[in-house]
Amino acid sequence: MNEITDPRVILGPGTGEDAAVLDLGETLLVAKSDPITFATNLIGRYAVQVNANDVACTGGTPRWFLATLLVPERFTEAQAKELFTQVLDACNEIGVTLIGGHSEITYGIDRPLVAGTMLGEVSRERLVRTAGAQEGDSIVVTKGIAIEGTALLALERADDLRKAGVRADTIKLSAELLDFPGISVINDARIACDNAQIHSMHDVTEGGLVTGLREVAAAAGLGLAIEEGSIPLLELTQEVCQALGLNPLGLLASGALIITLSPVEVPSLLAALEKNGIDGWEIGVMMAPEEGFVYIGREGEVELPKFSRDELARYFSR
Numbered sequence: 001m002n003e004i005t006d007p008r009v010i011l012g013p014g015t016g017e018d019a020a021v022l023d024l025g026e027t028l029l030v031a032k033s034d035p036i037t038f039a040t041n042l043i044g045r046y047a048v049q050v051n052a053n054d055v056a057c058t059g060g061t062p063r064w065f066l067a068t069l070l071v072p073e074r075f076t077e078a079q080a081k082e083l084f085t086q087v088l089d090a091c092n093e094i095g096v097t098l099i100g101g102h103s104e105i106t107y108g109i110d111r112p113l114v115a116g117t118m119l120g121e122v123s124r125e126r127l128v129r130t131a132g133a134q135e136g137d138s139i140v141v142t143k144g145i146a147i148e149g150t151a152l153l154a155l156e157r158a159d160d161l162r163k164a165g166v167r168a169d170t171i172k173l174s175a176e177l178l179d180f181p182g183i184s185v186i187n188d189a190r191i192a193c194d195n196a197q198i199h200s201m202h203d204v205t206e207g208g209l210v211t212g213l214r215e216v217a218a219a220a221g222l223g224l225a226i227e228e229g230s231i232p233l234l235e236l237t238q239e240v241c242q243a244l245g246l247n248p249l250g251l252l253a254s255g256a257l258i259i260t261l262s263p264v265e266v267p268s269l270l271a272a273l274e275k276n277g278i279d280g281w282e283i284g285v286m287m288a289p290e291e292g293f294v295y296i297g298r299e300g301e302v303e304l305p306k307f308s309r310d311e312l313a314r315y316f317s318r
Helices: 040-056 077-093 147-156 158-163 168-178 186-195 208-220 235-244 263-275 311-316
Strands: 009-011 020-023 028-036 061-071 097-105 113-122 138-142 198-203 223-227 257-261 280-287 293-297 300-303
Touching: 028 040, 040 061, 040 077, 040 113, 040 186, 040 198, 061 077, 077 097, 138 208, 138 263, 147 158, 147 168, 147 235, 147 311, 158 168, 158 235, 168 235, 186 198, 186 257, 186 263, 198 208, 208 223, 208 257, 208 280, 208 293, 257 263, 263 280
Parallel strands: 061 097, 223 293
Antiparallel strands: 009 020, 020 028, 028 113, 061 113, 138 257, 138 280, 198 257, 223 280, 293 300
């Protein structure tokens, strides 16, 4: 990786750091870029949301969005209009302005792809880094595991689930997770920063909860321990994963936010989240690096699992 010599770069590439932060004077600029290749029916909407999430995880507010849309040759004008409408509607919902981008018909793809870039602002005193987790911090997770992966399996592999004996109502409810509780963590992050002294935030995406936790620990140079019984595993996720032979701890889980903070701050954080209709759970603690990555389950203390690939991607590639 090239050395960054520009002194205005406050936060550049790094393990677990999903957004860059630039010093523009009184206000810091937050920049994030991420593609969406799944959720094809609502791909424009989720391109906005996932990019906004990483800006929010810095303590910042998403402001401006650029979208690069790549569509297959068979894409119709009506489909293109619908995709643009999704992007605009999603931006309007969170107060973001669409300021540009690019679109083209691309040879060799069979579904639309959207690569988004979100720009936002954060005050210097409010900036939160993934690497900010401290030894002794409590680990809190919001909403539950795994919203996005469960919904995408229901949307794109419904036939597989039916063949595995999953009920029709379970498949329907799983698909609806993308709308409620949804994959946005903007409110989760805002409420956290407004009501507690937050040390670190990280949204749970590829590789699931376990990978997200490992990224937080790696960024901070720490170890951690989590309790199996405290993990908010959604019943729908458990049923879908059991039917398909997947481990929910490694399943794409946008919509859940990892927060680390002093244990004394946890009650006020959980109360504030609950007041705003967001569930939160304390699932573990950040530890010294020599203590490693501990998973406390029914078999006692074992090493936290590791996933080289997200369970959703692994299943889709079969």
